[in-house]
Structures are given as structure tokens and as C-alpha cells.
């Protein structure tokens with residue numbers, strides 16, 4: 128029993144050693160003691176990273192919603208499961224009890240069934256942060272359908288690509304969404320997307336904004352009347368531990384977005400166990416993660432992890448700046464939030480505003496502060512620590528990825544002493560390795576390398592939907608028998624890890640993972656553009672912003688540059704979404720290339736960052752002269 132909740136550093140080291148010496152025995156004990164299984168496993172783990180293949184709790188049977196909802200009904204039926212805080216502070220918050228959540232999930236599950244959804248079918252969820260979103264995920268899980276949530280800030284194009292890639296037959300959306308002062312026509316975006324999605328037969332529409340929308344006869348149905356009619360109980364489908372629970376798309380450095388597939392048993396065990404320890408969750412806590420459920424952070428640490436522990440999880444519909452920059456702190460005070468989990472980009476944005484926004488609120492309920500999505504810079508770390516935590520709430524800088532399913536490297540608050548900018552120690556069961564250029568592991572401390580993981584953990588993604596080969600190539604081919612993360616890291620004198628950032632062509636903008644290739648492809652579709660390259664450069668709020676270098680076709684040279692810039696960004700907004708817009712666009716006559724024709728983004732990155740002191744050897748470039756031209760005209 129004692130291993131489930133780690134309370135001091137000695138215990139962390141002891142449990143960590145145990146989890147590494149005998150991972151199977153360790154995870155078996157955790158799984159056995161803290162979850163509800165319909166049938167136990169025949170084998171705890173089988174794995175082979177060269178295939179790659181990973182199976183946890185083989186042949187075990189369960190339903191994750193029985194673990195997240197049903198088993199709490201006798202002890203916590205009246206307790207708030209989801210605390211919904213609307214965009215508009217004058218609209219009342221909703222306290223959805225476990226009992227109520229059970230009913231709502233069952234009704235939604237029955238509506239899905241009545242609309243032909245069966246075990247293994249994919250359902251696309253394109254909803255704002257309203258209770259129906261969490262309910263939809265759980266309803267899919269209830270009947271064994273695989274949910275594919277698409278963040279409701281993505282464009283119709285991005286939505287269509289994701290719907291088609293995983294062949295979803297049903298979409299759940301809403302008439303619109305509220306974000307601060309704006310309201311967004313979500314249903315309109317879905318309608319455009321579905322012009323290219325012949326496989327979608329049904330669209331269920333939740334009412335949120337009461338906007339005037341068009342309903343397509345025979346395809347679109349209002350959700351509420353169906354829910355009203357539906358039966359309030361639904362027998363949970365018995366799933367295999369390795370049945371897919373969901374698909375979630377993430378950007379790669381090349382090609383189309385990757386549909387990461389997470390399975391049921393291991394994902395449940397790992398997200399629940401990390402939630403308990405990394406947030407030091409206790410029964411009466413009010414836990415708030417500000418992420419959107421459209422990202423992995425929301426899946427694992429708004430929905431599944433907290434609910435598996437019977438927690439109260441806050442779902443916030445709004446934005447940090449509305450009605451003013453005090454909104455986060457107003458909500459913390461109002462609901463007496465105990466754990467607050469957000470992204471460095473939000474912290475940096477709030478740190479720029481008047482201190483009164485923070486100081487006017489009573490934040491004394493806070494016990495743990497979390498950070499996720501990108502490296503947290505030292506200044507932001509101190510601001511968060513001093514002004515929000517009042518030097519009294521440890522900061523957990525949690526490093527992980529869509530692919531890892533759960534937090535991998537992080538302090539355990541009140542257990543691990545923290546150091547700004549360090550994610551500190553690997554979590555229980557996680558075996559990191561730093562690799563050098565020659566593919567050798569760098570041992571010892573005070574070293575730097577590419578971050579890999581040597582041994583499977585329960586919530587590792589099992590494949591990329593429909594493309595297992597790409598899964599192998601992306602994560603298991605760089606280093607033999609190791610999972611490669613794409614990040615660089617250093618390990619200091621005491622063994623703490625500091626993540627130094629991506630080593631591939633993925634750029635993290637405001638905590639959002641953006642691949643260079645899809646954005647460049649979009650830019651290149653503009654009729655006046657011949658070629659382009661984008662790189663990240665430091666930005667004091669977003670962490671990184673995008674800098675685009677664009678070569679125009681001959682006729683494009685005569686066009687107005689600012690109009691072109693607007694058109695390019697408009698095109699990016701339509702194809703990918705506003706998060707991928709470029710902050711700077713420089714028109715160039717060439718791009719630095721190697722003799723094999725590869726764009727040297729390393730050089731462009733330095734120029735864009737005003738870090739031209741040491742560009743390295745450029746003499747081997749195909750066109751070294753272009754570097755000066757680009758530097759001279761740098762924006």
C-alpha cells in the first residue's frame with residue numbers, strides 16, 4: 128500500500144529503485160491494489176523496442192469509466208467530480224457530482240449507441256471546454272469507442288485531415304464557443320471540414336452560444352433532446368487492457384500530424400499514479416489544470432488521472448485575460464483551488480501585467496503549482512514562485528509529451544527539493560538516458576545529450592494510427608532499443624535533469640508543438656511563393672515565435688510585401704490555425720543549403736535569434752553568400 132503515495136525523499140529513492148529493479152512486480156502491485164479490474168492480467172509486461180511492441184497487463188479486462196466514476200459512487204457520490212467555471216464570470220459555476228457525472232456519461236453513451244457507434248469505432252470530438260467535452264470522452268470509453276479529440280482552435284482543414292486519418296464516422300461539436308469577448312462559429316468550421324469527409328454520417332451538436340447555425344438534414348442532430356430522452360444507465364463495455372482508448376494528434380517534424388494511440392490499462396494506471404504523487408493529491412483538494420482537453424495535458428490531468436483518484440477537477444472555459452488579467456487568481460480564490468497547473472507562456476503573459484491583478488486575490492488555498500509544455504525560464508519560475516506561491520507552494524516543472532501519456536520527469540512536491548528550470552528527477556518507473564552523437568549513452572553527472580527512455584512505462588503510446596512504420600522510424604530508430612524523445616537535456620551534479628529544448632524541427636510556441644514542415648507546405652501553396660523555411664526565435668511571452676524566410680516567384684517580386692505577409696498568415700490560419708501564424712516574414716532570394724539540398728535551419732535560427740556571433744562553419748554550404756544577404760536584411 129505504501130508505494131502508492133510517496134511522502135518523503137528517502138521513500139522516493141527507495142520506491143524508485145524498486146520500480147527499476149523489478150518493474151513488473153512494482154507495477155503489478157500498484158495495479159492490483161488501486162484499480163478495479165474485471166479480470167486480472169496473464170502477464171504484466173511484454174516488450175520489444177525493435178519492433179516496436181509494448182503490452183502492459185496482457186489479457187486483463189476493465190472499463191476505465193468504472194474506475195473513474197462507478198467505483199466512487201458509494202463513497203463519493205455527492206462529491207463534485209467536475210467543477211465547471213464558465214467563460215463569463217457572471218454565469219454560475221456548475222458543480223457536477225460523481226453521481227450526476229455517471230448519469231450524464233451513461234446518457235451520452237446511449238445516444239452514441241443509438242447513432243450506430245460501436246466498440247472500436249472512432250468518434251471525433253470538436254468541442255469547447257464545456258462539460259459535454261469531458262462527458263463525451265468518458266461516454267466513448269464507456270462503450271469502447273475510440274475518441275479523437277481535436278482542439279477547437281484548429282481550422283476546418285486541420286479538422287478534416289484528422290477526421291479522415293482515423294476514419295471517424297461521427298462528430299460531436301457545438302453551435303459555437305466563447306473565448307473571452309469573442310464567440311467562435313464552431314459549427315461553421317465543422318460544416319466546411321465535412322465537405323471533405325465523406326465518412327462522417329452523423330454530427331451531434333451541443334448548444335452553447337445559441338448562435339444561428341445551419342443543420343444539415345439527415346446528418347446533424349441537436350444533442351440535448353437526445354440526451355433528455357436517453358436512459359440514465361449504460362452497462363460498461365468490458366475492454367482489454369490493450370484496447371485503444373483514444374487517438375490524439377501531435378505534430379511531427381515532417382509530414383502529416385501523427386495520431387498517437389493510447390491504450391486502456393497502462394494509461395489508466397500511470398496517469399492515476401502520477402496524478403496522486405505529482406500533485407500530492409488529498410481527498411478534499413480542488414485541483415485545477417488550465418489546459419484545454421484538446422491536448423494530452425487535458426486528457427491525462429483534467430479527465431482521467433484526477434477522476435481515477437476520485438478528485439474534484441476544475442474545467443475552465445475561458446482565457447486568462449478575460450474579463451481582466453486577474454481571472455486565474457479570481458477563480459483560485461473563488462473555488463479555493465489547492466493545485467494549479469498551467470503553462471509557462473501563461474505565466475509570462477500574466478507577469479507582464481499590473482501586480483494588483485495577483486495581489487487583489489487571496490491565494491492562500493494553493494499548495495502545489497505546476498508547469499508544463501516547454502522549458503520554464505528562470506524569471507518566470509521566480510515570478511510564479513514569489514507572487515503566486517508566496518514562496519510557500521513548491522513548483523513542479525513537469526516534462527512529458529503527447530507520446531508519453533503521463534508525466535515523466537518532475538519533482539514530487541514536498542519531497543524533491545526544486546531548482547528553477549530543472550524538471551529534476553525521473554518519476555517512479557522512468558529510466559532516462561542521455562545519448563551522444565555517436566549513439567552511445569553518456570553516463571555520470573554533469574553531462575548533456577539527447578534524451579531517451581530505456582525501458583517501457585505503462586502509458587507509452589503504442590503506435591501511430593494506421594502507420595506503425597512511422598512510429599518505429601520516429602521514436603525507435605535513432606538509438607537502438609531506446610525511445611527517442613526529440614528533446615535535448617542535461618544532467619547536473621546531483622542527477623537533476625534540465626530539458627534544453629527540441630533537437631529536431633519541432634518548435635514549441637506558447638506550449639503548442641508545431642512542426643516546421645506542415646507550415647512550410649502551407650506557405651508554399653501561396654501562388655507567389657517559391658520556397659520557404661521557418662524557424663523559432665525567442666519571444667518573451669510565447670517562449671518561441673515563428674520567423675519565416677520566403678523566396679518569391681518572379682512575378683511575386685512586384686507585389687506589395689505587407690499584403691503578401693497578411694495573405695500568407697491568412698493561409699496559415701485557414702490551413703492549420705491561428706497558433707501557427709508567423710510573427711516575422713522576411714523575403715529572401717535564397718536559403719542556406721547543404722550540398723545535398725537540406726535547408727540549414729541551424730543558421731537561420733541563429734540569425735532570427737540575433738545570435739550571429741558564431742554561425743559555425745558555413746563554407747561547406749552550397750550557397751554561403753546568401754547568409755550575408757539574409758543577415759543584412761534581418762527583421
Ligand code: WT7
Nearest residue numbers: 424499500501502524525526527528529626640
Ligand atoms: C514537448 C512535447 C506534455 C504536455 C504538453 C506538451 C516540451 C513539455 C516540458 C517541460 C521543457 C517541455 C518538450 C516535449 N515540453 N513539457 N516541463 N520542460 N520542455 O505536449 O505537445 O506533445 O509536446 O513539449 O519539448 O518534447 P506535446
